Amino acid sequence: MMAVTAGAAPSTRLPRLQIPPPVADAAIGPRIERWLEAERDQLPLWLPVALGGGIAAWFVLPDPRHWLATLSALAAIALAALTAGRGDRASRAIGIGAAVAMLGLGLAWWRAERVAAPVLARPAVVRVTGTIEQVEPLPARGLVRLTVAPFAMSGLPKRLRVNVDAAALPQGGAAGATVTLTARLMPPPAAAVPGAYDFARVAWFAGIGGTGRAFGPVAQRGGGDGGSWRAMLTRHITDRLEGSRGGIAAALATGDEGAITQDDSDAMRRAGLAHLLSVSGLHITAAVAATMLLVMRLLALWSWLALRVRLPLVAAAAGAAAAIGYTLLTGSQVPTIRSCVASLLVIGALALGRQAMTLRLVAAGAGVVLLIWPEALVGPSFQLSFAAIGAIVALHAHPRIAAAFLARDEPRWRQLVRSPASLLLTGFVVEAALLPIAVYHFHKAGLYGAIANLVAIPLTTFVVMPLEALALLCDLVGLGGPVWRLADGSLRFLLWLAHRVAALPGSATAIATVPTGAFAVCVLGGLWLALWRTPPRWLGVLPLVLGCGWILISPPPDLLVTGDGRHLAARTRDGLSILRDRAGDYTRAMLSETGGVDGEPAFLADSTAAHCTRDACVIALDRGGRRWRVLATRSPYPLPWPTLIAACRQADIVISERRLPRGCTPRWLKLDAPVLAETGGVAVTLATRRIVTVRxxxxxxPWLHPPVARPAAAVLYRPDGWRGRNIVTQCHGGGCRSRVTYRHDKTSPPTNASR
Incomplete structure (x- = not known):
């Protein structure tokens, strides 16, 4: 009992609670939960990333067993996270992410099966009669590229892409017309070497089953009407402006780049300005902004309307119509449609009074595109577009950057400094974001692109495009001449800038084929850095550094062998040298790019490291502390078997376009026709004994094992009454060598002629 002293009031104070000092929570789970709670507004941005991850998994994994196993694993992860988890934010994020990745993988699989169409079984010369679906003029090369849908029962694939001499095509060709022509066709070629352009995959999703070149007369029936306005506008522009200037103006208006010469196109690419030539977000944004500004200003002059109608909504509707119309005018290509979708989302946000450019809008645009065209994920166009816009939005959403470049009441000279500084910083960030993508797909890295774009983008957006639009309007009344001269001058300056920047030392650095793993690590680091907002975002710098370091330390391949075995590039002490002196321009450029060489390759016959005859080359390469001997055949003529077998035994690697005898047993690697038919192109790094194959x-x-179409060979007629059927012996580098046997209707003997 508590004793109470007489005369003293009892105490009303409560005893003090002993609260232990706070102890840091060492458990990782609660920390992750608090972090995700702070990042809850950013979590939806990872939905298109998860969708893209599933799509990428389908392209990387080899066969249905792996696809089904991955779907099962993702389903198990999603069910475990959503049902067996603790119900916290981390479990829900993992479960939803796994479910969306399942959707991406299944969507890519379904899309690939849905577009399945027969592919030409073998190279052949065929007679084609069909409907023209698309016309792409290539004035700089004197060609017109036609996409033709052959008539049924012809035995041909459902869609062909054929280059035709412009002079041989009546009326220049028109979509919707019927055309009859004879063409040398071949199946869409796969990547010639690892890291090269894989046209077979692109053609599969485009439904193109054969590609080639037409020869002889071309008959066209019916004028057609689809695409005629676009073709007419392209011809109108190229008639007003000569050479590449007309080609660039046409590219800005209709998306046709065929009139741009190869020299000017290369200069634009080396200067980092090639993105100006393809209709994308920049061009659609300029068209939409100009339309909205013009509509707002004109309608505001009518006070009665301005007081009773919400003019921003009317301007937004006009901007949406301009975006859709511009997309239709430029051919409705997938990159343009993607930019149009993004523009419509921005216009919708403006109409609703929301912030126009946010990462959520970028993520929504990416999600829409991937849901409709999942194959776009692996193409450079999708990656470059969304990397650029994502980098811009993420940069200017940063509080410090937003505060630094916020418009404010200040002296004019500070405003003049602030705007170029903002453009320059944005340019550098965009170039850094695009660098891994450009290196992975194009094997080149530009150094001055940010500075060149600082001038070229405002010039194109605020000078070239408005002058071109004004000139086209003035042409309606026959007064466009002076405006076309101004547009011509601005385009001359743009080309001058491209050539000057391209000529600077180090304007473009060639980098050999980049490992896919290194590229994936860079992409993951960039996404982590851009999509989070709290300090853990800076952990994304680590994979970026690791990925870039991986790229830099990856040695270039010592040997590049094309899938047909005809072409070989070897890295000798004299530089990259190719086997055949008569290799085509495309083959030389492709081997140089994937081999990490900026410029023309040399010839092995001129190299001090090789000893060549007309039929074969023996190459000596010092790698990894030893000397490697490479034997490669370079002509279709057979070699004496005893000599060939003896040479094989003295070589470490033997490469040939034909089947070699079983007795040909090199010390390490044999790449002849049967092996290359299974592997496709091959890249070999000797020091590490690393072999990378296309297949x-x-x-x-499905594009590697497609259903095939077997058309009958074309019957060719000569004026003297002889007729013949074509037998194709070899096709490579876009051309075919064929033997045609002619036989007279009444008399024989036959004669042979090579074409």
Whole structure:
């Protein structure tokens, strides 16, 4: 009992609670939960990333067994996270992400099966009669590229892409017309070497089953009407402006780049300005902004309307119509449609009074595109577009950057400094974001692109495009001449800038084929850095550094062998040298790019490291502390078997376009026709004994094993009454060598002629 002293009031104070000092929570789970709670507004941005991850998994994994196993694993992860988890934010994020990745993988699989169409079984010369679906003029090369849908029962694939001499095509061709022509066709070629352009994959999703070149007369029936306005506008522009200037103006208006010469196109690419030539977000944004500004200013002059109608909504509707119309005018290509969708989302946000440019809008645009065209993920166009816009929005959403470049009441000279500084910083960030993508797909890295774009983008947006639009309007009343001269001058300056920047030392650095793993690590680091907002975002710098370091330390391949075995590039002490002196321009450029060489390759016959005859070359390469001997055949003529077998035994690697005898047993590697038919192109790094092939063992992607069409060979007639059927012997580098046997209707003997 508590004793109470007489005369003293009892105490009403409560005893003090002993609260232990706070102890830091060492458990990782609660920390992750608090972090995700702070980042809850950013979590939806990872939905298109998860969708893209599933799509990428379908392209990387080889066959249905792996696709089904991955779907099962993702389903198990999603169910475990959503049901067996603790119900916290981390579990829900993992479960939803796994479910969306399942959707991406299944969507890519379904899309690939849905577009399935027969592909030409073998190279052939055929007679084609069909409907023109698309016309792409290539004035700089004197060609017109036609996409033709052959008539049914012809035995041909459902869609062909054929280059035709412009002079041989009546009326220049028109979509919707019927055309009859004879063409040398071949199946869409796969990547010639690892890292090269894979047209077979692109053609599969485009439904193109054969490609080639037409020869002889071309008959056209019916004028057609689809695409005529676009073709007419392209011809109108190229008639007003000569050479590449007309080609660039046409590219800005209709998307046709065919009138741009190869020299000017290369200069634009080396200067980092090639993105100006393809209709994308920059061009559609300029068209939409100009339309909205013009509509707002004109309608505001009518006070009665301005007081009773919400003019921003009317301007937004006009801007949306301009975006859709510009997309239709430029051919409705996938990159343009993607930019149009993004523009419509921005216009919708403006109409609703929301912030126009946010990462959520960028993520929504990416999600829409991937849902409709999942194959776009692996193409450079999608990656470059969304990397650029994502980098811009993420940069200017940063509080410090937003505060630094916020418009304010200040002296004029500070405003003049602030705007160029903002453009320059944005340019550098965009170039850094695009660098891994450009290196992975194009094997080149530009150094001065940010500075060149600082001038070229405002010039194109605020000078070239408005002058071109004004000139086209003035042409309606026959007064466009002076405006066209101003547009011509601005385009001359743009080309001058491109050539000057391209000529600077180090304007473009060639980098050999980049490992896919290094590229994936860079992409993951960039996404982590851009999509989070709290300090853990800076952890994304680590994979970026690791990925870039991986790229830099990856040695270039010592040997590049094309899938047909005809072409070889070897890295000798004299530089990259190719086997055949008569290799085409495309083959030389492709081997140089994938081999990490900026410029023309040399010839092995001129190299001090090789000893060549007309039929074969023996190459000596010092790698990894030893000397490697490479034997490669370079003509279709057979070599004496005893001599060939003896040479094989003295070589470490033997490469040939034909089947070699079983007795040909090199010390390490044999790449002849049967082996290359399974592997496709091959890249070999001797120091590490690393071999990379275009095709992986068991790869079951549909464009590698497509259904085939077997058309009959074309019957060719000569004026003297002889007729013949064509037998194709070899096709490579876009051309075919064929033997035609002619036989007279009444008399024989036959004669042979090579074409």
């Amino acid at each position: 992986q063992s068991g790869d079951a992607h």
